[in-house]
Amino acid sequence: MRLALEEGRRAGAEGNLAIGSVIVRDGAVIGAGRNTIHTEGDPTNHAEMAAIRDACRALETAALPGTTLYTTVEPCPMCLWAICLAGVEALVIGARHRDIRPPRVHYGTYAVEALLAMTGRRIDIVAGILTDDCIALREAYER
Secondary structure: OHHHHHHHHHHHHOOOOOOEEEEEEOOEEEEEEEOOHHHHOOOOOOHHHHHHHHHHHHHOOOOOOOEEEEEEEOOOHHHHHHHHHHOOOEEEEEEOHHHOOOOOHHHOOOOHHHHHHHHOOOOEEEEOOOHHHHHHHHHHOOO
16 A cells, blocks of 8 residues: 555646555556546546556556555546456555545445445455555645
């Protein structure tokens, strides 16, 4: 998660939402990404999407079995679905959307577990890793 926080700091310093992600397989980072929505002018440039793209390019495949994705803030529905399609097996979340202040009301009561249950997908989820650090980072660069 500390590497994801570093990516998030880069995102914030560049003028984007301070969210970062990394993908790990067998103890090695195979992909990293940060939010670049504002600097790239692309609403799909979320940290998780960038990390997935980076890992897929590095491995020359669209399949990421045996991987864990670490992200500083709970993935949105778009990113969670990309995580599912890529075959990521575990998701480690720093902060939940409901933890961020001001509250992220546009996500309503969304939680990754609810979308997974609705779609019948299964991913191992660990939440609450360096939560205070992830919240502080995200709130420091609120847009």
